Amino acid sequence: MVCTTKAEQGGGGMAGKKRFDVSAALDAAMIQFWRAGYADTSVDDLSRATGLNRSSIYSSLGDKDALFLRCLERYTTRYGDKYDAALSCAADRPLAAVRAFFDITLERIADPGLPDGCLVAQTVMATPVLSAGVAARAREAIGFQHTRLRAALRAGRLPEEAAESFATHLAAVNQSLAVMSRAGTSAERLRAVVDVALDALARTLGASPAL
Amino acid sequence: MVCTTKAEQGGGGMAGKKRFDVSAALDAAMIQFWRAGYADTSVDDLSRATGLNRSSIYSSLGDKDALFLRCLERYTTRYGDKYDAALSCAADRPLAAVRAFFDITLERIADPGLPDGCLVAQTVMATPVLSAGVAARAREAIGFQHTRLRAALRAGRLPEEAAESFATHLAAVNQSLAVMSRAGTSAERLRAVVDVALDALARTLGASPAL
DNA sequence: ACCATCTTGAACCAAGCAGTTCAAGATGGT
DNA sequence: ACCATCTTGAACTGCTTGGTTCAAGATGGT
Numbered sequence: 001m002v003c004t005t006k007a008e009q010g011g012g013g014m015a016g017k018k019r020f021d022v023s024a025a026l027d028a029a030m031i032q033f034w035r036a037g038y039a040d041t042s043v044d045d046l047s048r049a050t051g052l053n054r055s056s057i058y059s060s061l062g063d064k065d066a067l068f069l070r071c072l073e074r075y076t077t078r079y080g081d082k083y084d085a086a087l088s089c090a091a092d093r094p095l096a097a098v099r100a101f102f103d104i105t106l107e108r109i110a111d112p113g114l115p116d117g118c119l120v121a122q123t124v125m126a127t128p129v130l131s132a133g134v135a136a137r138a139r140e141a142i143g144f145q146h147t148r149l150r151a152a153l154r155a156g157r158l159p160e161e162a163a164e165s166f167a168t169h170l171a172a173v174n175q176s177l178a179v180m181s182r183a184g185t186s187a188e189r190l191r192a193v194v195d196v197a198l199d200a201l202a203r204t205l206g207a208s209p210a211l
Numbered sequence: 212m213v214c215t216t217k218a219e220q221g222g223g224g225m226a227g228k229k230r231f232d233v234s235a236a237l238d239a240a241m242i243q244f245w246r247a248g249y250a251d252t253s254v255d256d257l258s259r260a261t262g263l264n265r266s267s268i269y270s271s272l273g274d275k276d277a278l279f280l281r282c283l284e285r286y287t288t289r290y291g292d293k294y295d296a297a298l299s300c301a302a303d304r305p306l307a308a309v310r311a312f313f314d315i316t317l318e319r320i321a322d323p324g325l326p327d328g329c330l331v332a333q334t335v336m337a338t339p340v341l342s343a344g345v346a347a348r349a350r351e352a353i354g355f356q357h358t359r360l361r362a363a364l365r366a367g368r369l370p371e372e373a374a375e376s377f378a379t380h381l382a383a384v385n386q387s388l389a390v391m392s393r394a395g396t397s398a399e400r401l402r403a404v405v406d407v408a409l410d411a412l413a414r415t416l417g418a419s420p421a422l
Numbered sequence: 423a424c425c426a427t428c429t430t431g432a433a434c435c436a437a438g439c440a441g442t443t444c445a446a447g448a449t450g451g452t
Numbered sequence: 453a454c455c456a457t458c459t460t461g462a463a464c465t466g467c468t469t470g471g472t473t474c475a476a477g478a479t480g481g482t
Contacts, residue, residue, distance in 0.1 A: 019428080039250035040340040043470060053430050055473085064470065117336060124394045125328060125336050129251040142394040168400050169407035173380075176387035183335045183353040189379050196380035200411035230458080254440060264460050266443085275440070 022060065025050040029061070030071035035115035037122050038068055038130060065131050072134065075119045076141045079104065083145070087152040094156025095202050098170065101149070102194040105174055109181045109190065118178035145171045162204055173197045233271065236261040240272070241282035246326035248333050249279055249341060276342050283345065286330045287352045290315065294356070298363040305367025306413050309381065312360070313405045316385055320392045320401065329389035356382045373415055384408045 032049040033041050043064055047054050052061075061067045086100035109116055123130065123138040130138075150167035158166065177190055243260040244252050254275055258265050263272075272278045297311035320327060334341065334349040341349075361378035369377065388401055 036340050037250065037337060039248070040337070042468075044468085054471090055431080056429065058471070059429090115339070121390050122336055124390055125333055126248060126251070127393050127395075128326070129247050139394050142391070142396075165403040165407055168396075168403045169384075172387035172391050172404040173384060175390040176383035179332050179335055179386040179390060180353070180383050182338050183350050184338075185353075185379075192376040192379045193383040196376055196411065200407065200414075203411075203414060253438075255438090265441090266461080267459065269441070270459090 020052065020056070020060075025052055025061065026070060026074055029067055030074055030119070031115060033068055033071050034075070034117070034119040034122065038064075038126060038134075065134065069134055069137060072119060072123060072137055072141075076137075076144070079108070080141075080144060080148075083148055087148060090152035091155040094153065094158070095198065095205055097152055097156065098149075098201060099194075099198055101152075101170075102174065102177075102198070105177050106187070106190060106194065109177060110187055116178075116181040118175065121175050121178035142171065142175070145174065156205065158205065166201060166204070170197060170201070231263065231267070231271075236263055236272065237281060237285055240278055241285055241330065242326060244279055244282050245286070245328070245330040245333065249275075249337060249345075276345065280345055280348060283330060283334060283348055283352075287348075287355070290319070291352075291355060291359075294359055298359060301363035302366040305364065305369065306409065306416055308363055308367065309360075309412060310405075310409055312363075312381075313385065313388075313409070316388050317398070317401060317405065320388060321398055327389075327392040329386065332386050332389035353382065353386070356385065367416065369416065377412060377415070381408060381412070 028050040029046050032045055036045065041064075043054060043057065046052075046057055046064075046067070050057065050061075057067070062070070082104045083101055086104050087097045089100070090097035105118075108114060108118075120138055120141045123134065124142060127135045127138065146167050149170050150163050153163035153166055154160070173193065176193065180190060180193065239261040240257050243256055247256065252275075254265060254268060257263075257268055257275075257278070261268065261272075268278070273281070293315045294312055297315050298308045300311075301308035316329075319325060319329075331349055331352045334345065335353060338346045338349065357378050360381050361374050364374035364377055365371070384404065387404065391401060391404065
């Protein structure tokens, strides 16, 4: 159900110069992969989710592996940009920046229109049974998260060593939200997970540099 | 390859009163599920992993879903007991207890004979596509972890509210290790993830009660 | 009115899946 | 030597998988 024009399907085979909305189709496929994972998503599932025909998926979106990679790419750049924006004020207000960082994740989880968890976390967990390219891309995404956080903490005048270990910790805590949300953990508890980490950051942030 | 007696397979069909080691077979199946997940483990994979015949699996270990549940049960009680033992000194030395708690996970990840990650985390991530019974059992396991940690922190004289939120946080951090280890994160970095959490705990532990 | 372009549904394929059944054979107890 | 008991491999069912192909039909431009 991602057609650009108003024409909708009737009885027999319908077509024409419709040129369906590829972007919307990718979003639908991404959400399907996100919810069910690679292994538990059949091409028929993707067909149903996107409203696209089986043939159309292969001709316009590639095979299952290529499509998954495109979805993963889409996911990482979309939320990667949001994470970057959230951390952009790190030099001035590092704690607020990290809080905003986690808010991106918490809001995504709270969004009823999106699956729980995180596509990257899901993909990383399935690493041993995924294609090498996909697995590598997922690992890379985790690495980017670490780099992002580390740069923000450094900008917030956290010493080298503390920035390194805190970036590792915070990236891990962020991934933990994916697991816990899938376990049905309430929004309040997820907030508690984050708040403890933020408290710890606030204390080491208030300790070394003059605020 | 989990036969009790010394007899090994030759050419034709071989059998007898062998009564293979069910415990070893369950371990092998557990590891297979643990590494590849439910969806990406076929009954043939289980047959190969356990060395048991396809028919033997169904007759002695149940169908795929029942077998998975047994493996999950095995996993949670085995490591649940270890976690309990690690936390047993919480009343006297709460910080050391929590450190020992995380050491269970870190040592498990470091064990080259075991897959990375965590069967519970893996199962929870696949919740939307698993049977209701399995999903519920995995959630329950996460809940137990929280209860365990909360009781230990209370025993360590942490105030009610702090114990609650810290238990939630620490349980989440523990799950994050599963994700990060699957992403290929080094043992040192996993240790850093834990150490930041332990530092935070040490500070709030040293703040409220007289040590 | 016509035609090139695109989409669609359905059929097809080989492979893999979970699950079941059973004759053949190996074994231990007697 | 015999027999009850157990395991095994293999075959089989019916279904789903990923992937491909193609005729039928709908559309827009001219």
